[in-house]
Amino acid sequence: MNKTSINVFNLLESELSLVDRAMRQEYQDTHPDIEAALNHLLDAGGKRVRPTLLILFGKMFDAPLDRSTTMAAAIELLHNATLVHDDFIDGSLLRRGIPTLNAQWSSGATVLTGDYIFAKAAHLASISGSIEHMQLFSKALMTIVVGEVSQLFSVNGQTLESMYYDRIYAKTAALFTLACEVGALLGNASEETVSAVRAYGTAVGCAFQIIDDMLDFSSAADTLGKPVGGDLQRGIITLPAIYYFADFPNQAGVNDILNHKNIPGQTMLDLIEAIRSSDAIERTHARAREFISEGIQALSEFPSGLEKDALIDLAYFVTDRTA
Amino acid sequence: MNKTSINVFNLLESELSLVDRAMRQEYQDTHPDIEAALNHLLDAGGKRVRPTLLILFGKMFDAPLDRSTTMAAAIELLHNATLVHDDFIDGSLLRRGIPTLNAQWSSGATVLTGDYIFAKAAHLASISGSIEHMQLFSKALMTIVVGEVSQLFSVNGQTLESMYYDRIYAKTAALFTLACEVGALLGNASEETVSAVRAYGTAVGCAFQIIDDMLDFSSAADTLGKPVGGDLQRGIITLPAIYYFADFPNQAGVNDILNHKNIPGQTMLDLIEAIRSSDAIERTHARAREFISEGIQALSEFPSGLEKDALIDLAYFVTDRTA
Numbered sequence: 001m002n003k004t005s006i007n008v009f010n011l012l013e014s015e016l017s018l019v020d021r022a023m024r025q026e027y028q029d030t031h032p033d034i035e036a037a038l039n040h041l042l043d044a045g046g047k048r049v050r051p052t053l054l055i056l057f058g059k060m061f062d063a064p065l066d067r068s069t070t071m072a073a074a075i076e077l078l079h080n081a082t083l084v085h086d087d088f089i090d091g092s093l094l095r096r097g098i099p100t101l102n103a104q105w106s107s108g109a110t111v112l113t114g115d116y117i118f119a120k121a122a123h124l125a126s127i128s129g130s131i132e133h134m135q136l137f138s139k140a141l142m143t144i145v146v147g148e149v150s151q152l153f154s155v156n157g158q159t160l161e162s163m164y165y166d167r168i169y170a171k172t173a174a175l176f177t178l179a180c181e182v183g184a185l186l187g188n189a190s191e192e193t194v195s196a197v198r199a200y201g202t203a204v205g206c207a208f209q210i211i212d213d214m215l216d217f218s219s220a221a222d223t224l225g226k227p228v229g230g231d232l233q234r235g236i237i238t239l240p241a242i243y244y245f246a247d248f249p250n251q252a253g254v255n256d257i258l259n260h261k262n263i264p265g266q267t268m269l270d271l272i273e274a275i276r277s278s279d280a281i282e283r284t285h286a287r288a289r290e291f292i293s294e295g296i297q298a299l300s301e302f303p304s305g306l307e308k309d310a311l312i313d314l315a316y317f318v319t320d321r322t323a
Numbered sequence: 324m325n326k327t328s329i330n331v332f333n334l335l336e337s338e339l340s341l342v343d344r345a346m347r348q349e350y351q352d353t354h355p356d357i358e359a360a361l362n363h364l365l366d367a368g369g370k371r372v373r374p375t376l377l378i379l380f381g382k383m384f385d386a387p388l389d390r391s392t393t394m395a396a397a398i399e400l401l402h403n404a405t406l407v408h409d410d411f412i413d414g415s416l417l418r419r420g421i422p423t424l425n426a427q428w429s430s431g432a433t434v435l436t437g438d439y440i441f442a443k444a445a446h447l448a449s450i451s452g453s454i455e456h457m458q459l460f461s462k463a464l465m466t467i468v469v470g471e472v473s474q475l476f477s478v479n480g481q482t483l484e485s486m487y488y489d490r491i492y493a494k495t496a497a498l499f500t501l502a503c504e505v506g507a508l509l510g511n512a513s514e515e516t517v518s519a520v521r522a523y524g525t526a527v528g529c530a531f532q533i534i535d536d537m538l539d540f541s542s543a544a545d546t547l548g549k550p551v552g553g554d555l556q557r558g559i560i561t562l563p564a565i566y567y568f569a570d571f572p573n574q575a576g577v578n579d580i581l582n583h584k585n586i587p588g589q590t591m592l593d594l595i596e597a598i599r600s601s602d603a604i605e606r607t608h609a610r611a612r613e614f615i616s617e618g619i620q621a622l623s624e625f626p627s628g629l630e631k632d633a634l635i636d637l638a639y640f641v642t643d644r645t646a
Contacts, residue, residue, distance in 0.1 A: 029465075031469045031472045034468075085434055107411075108475055122457070123443055123461035129454070137449075141445065142439065146352055148525065151356055170441065277331075
């Protein structure tokens with residue numbers, strides 16, 4: 001985190017600790033192993049960007065704090081549930097440098113833990129939200145899952161930049177948008193305002209995922225907490241690869257990857273290194289900054305103040321972060 | 324199905340076709356493979372007992388039909404989502420004589436299909452239910468998942484009859500109870516009435532699962548659509564086994580099973596055959612009939628009429644069915 005972002009997260013320290021408490025709240029008839037698994041996930045951290053967005057928009061539009069923090073917990077749990085199933089499907093063994101559930105548990109236990117977190121997320125949403133929020137919440141979950149299925153079943157077209165944006169919307173921006181929208185809806189925001197809030201959430205969410213995809217190539221493995229170039233190794237073609245492949249269609253391995261064929265390990269490592277040291281990285285970064293500009297632009301009519309400043313800071317943090 | 328039960332399901336033919344249509348409704352941005360998988364599941368049938376219960380209580384208390392059928396679809400989808408993940412976790416290859424999703428698909432696709440059905444169920448519930456219904460809905464899902472986790476992690480105590488009832492409540496009766504309760508709540512039922520409705524749902528749900536567990540031993544494999552004694556082979560000790568083990572603790576294999584040790588295949592088959600031909604089957608059936616009596620008793624104060632008759636018929640159908 002850079003200096004600016006520390007200010008944003010510090011600003012909400014007490015609210016975020018309420019979110020944390022809500023996420024860890026145990027219910028009657030819960031199961032100790034499942035709560036332990038959930039706590040392990042939550043201890044692994046994560047930046048709590050989604051709760052931060054929800055609470056900032058909630059504060060901007062005078063939402064009741066208890067409802068904001070509970071809905072923020074619901075959305076962060078929904079995010080964690082999708083991560084558990086994602087890691088299982090990808091076979092990922094590390095996330096944020098910490099062993100994933102599926103690295104330690106049976107597949108059955110991992111899938112059920114994800115299901116339990118979904119249920120808990122829906123329950124928190126149902127005790128703090130309205131039926132309209134539940135509709136948005138369940139729709140976002142459908143979007144996320146359909147996005148994952150599309151990625152799993154994709155047989156072509158992965159290299160089209162436009163389809164990449166659809167994928168990152170489903171993967172990340174849908175939930176960012178939901179967090180922002182629910183924050184504003186819990187307050188007294190008008191319909192027109194909510195539309196601008198959504199635009200901010202979508203732009204920042206897309207930028208966030210683009211930077212994630214860039215860091216997957218440009219970071220060192222120890223900063224990343226997982227292997228460099230892992231996306232490409234799993235056959236997922238992200239923006240840096242899309243840019244690079246367009247410039248160097250004849251480089252060894254490129255054609256095979258585009259045709260879903262396996263390539264030799266050394267060819268893959270060479271290709272990852274080539275992308276790392278090409279200008280595809282900086283072009284990807286620039287694309288993320290364009291999204292961030294759009295997001296900040298969407299805030300232009302909003303009242304000045306601490307929350308607006310924090311939302312702008314948060315947007316810059318998304319593109320400036322290195323992990 | 325026996326003669327009586329056919330009448331119950333015929334009575335609601337048009338309502339159940341509305342439920343079916345709602346379950347198959349496609350959303351924007353859906354994925355064709357996932358819809359195909361869902362339709363495969365729905366074509367495989369199932370008795371639609373949960374929708375039938377919800378609609379009957381809805382009719383009894385004058386609930387709006389469109390809300391009843393949509394909530395019934397939501398609950399039946401929730402049930403199907405849990406089946407998809409269950410079959411995946413158990414590694415079951417057949418259900419109702421038809422290949423399960425995990426017999427045909429990758430584990431990733433199967434898990435995501437279950438997730439999508441959860442999301443679709445939640446979405447249907449959110450467009451037809453109130454926030455109170457969403458709370459009940461998400462709580463029921465938590466109960467079901469915690470029950471599955473408990474079964475997966477159980478290391479002892481599986482042979483206590485009281486723990487068996489906790490398990491079947493979580494596995495089946497929680498969702499039966501939800502279906503009945505939501506039907507009554509969508510209508511104009513008083514709080515006292517809803518309490519009796521819940522009692523009926525829980526009793527009939529427990530009886531339904533007890534009969535399922537009995538049929539797993541007593542049916543022929545071709546009627547069952549899966550191997551006889553499959554539960555015991557997967558280490559799940561149900562009521563017929565609990566009764567038999569209490570009577571014959573020294574029979575070959577019993578002690579090892581209770582200590583979670585593998586036993587030779589022939590010993591397992593002999594044990595299944597011994598349980599099949601013992602009075603544990605009839606005692607299990609009798610226990611289910613006791614639950615059914617309790618369930619019917621719970622209806623005693625309810626207005627006479629077609630719906631009450633159908634609910635009584637449905638209760639008898641649950642214990643009389645042979646598949």
